[in-house]
Amino acid sequence: MSRGGIAHWMLEEVGQPYELKVVDYGAPMKSDDFLAVNPMGKVPAIVHGGKVVTEVAAICAYLADAFPEAGLAPDPKNRADYYRWLFFAAGPVEAAVSTRACGFEPSEENQRTLGFGTLEATLDTLAGAVRDRRYIAGDRFSAADVYVGSHIGWGMQFGTMDERPEFVAYWEGLKDRPARQVADRFMREAMEQAGRE
Structure with a gap:
């Protein structure tokens, strides 16, 4: 995990x-x-x-x-959304979710200093990015979907992100990919093995 x-x-x-x-x-x-x-x-x-x-x-x-x-990255001239959302998830989303999970609520002054501002603003932005989109960076699956999708899927699973309709719909389109299923199965089996030891 x-x-x-x-x-x-x-x-x-x-x-x-x-x-x-x-x-x-x-x-x-x-x-x-x-x-x-x-x-x-x-x-x-x-x-x-x-x-x-x-x-x-x-x-x-x-x-x-x-x-x-x-074929996991758009061609270079079409990478604006790819880079934007890949690194939005790596920066503001990761920081906002982790900060809340650690029990820290930024004051208004802190919000100006922190790159994410508030968790709510960050998640509103992310929800807007995936709303009515199958993939986050264009019309085909990319590495950005692996990363953003993982954050959304785990966030909803562990309660660090709300199960917003936009997040649920986006994750539904990714969670059954064969490659993800292999990684998920390995993780479950490793956890079961660790539990037996």
Whole structure:
């Protein structure tokens, strides 16, 4: 149940072979070996062609560019919405949801300082972005849908986002993608295994 599931979904969408390594929470994430990959001691992280990429939005964008044959990024001249919503979710959405989950309600003064302002304004903006749209960045599925969709799906599942009609409709169009189902099944099985140990 981590952001690693988003990267796993993206790897499945790319359709290229990969090796998945599970890093347990706690000491393994702070081991010297893992800190050499990601000094933050967080997942996900990928290593491709000897290069390390961390931050799940960056991983999604990187994989879309590294494997253009998968068709997960719009052509460069049509990437405005793709970049806008991919990084809106990585910035304001992530920060607003996390801040609320940690019990912090920004004062009016804080709202001017914080990039997201308020959770309500952020979610209103996101709802407007997905309203009456199957995909967030044009007329076909992209890496931005993996990332934005994951935030919306998990947000509704865990109660950090309201089940707004716009969010429900958008997530309904993504949740049954075969690549997402593979990543979701792996996560469920890993959790069941951990529960038995």
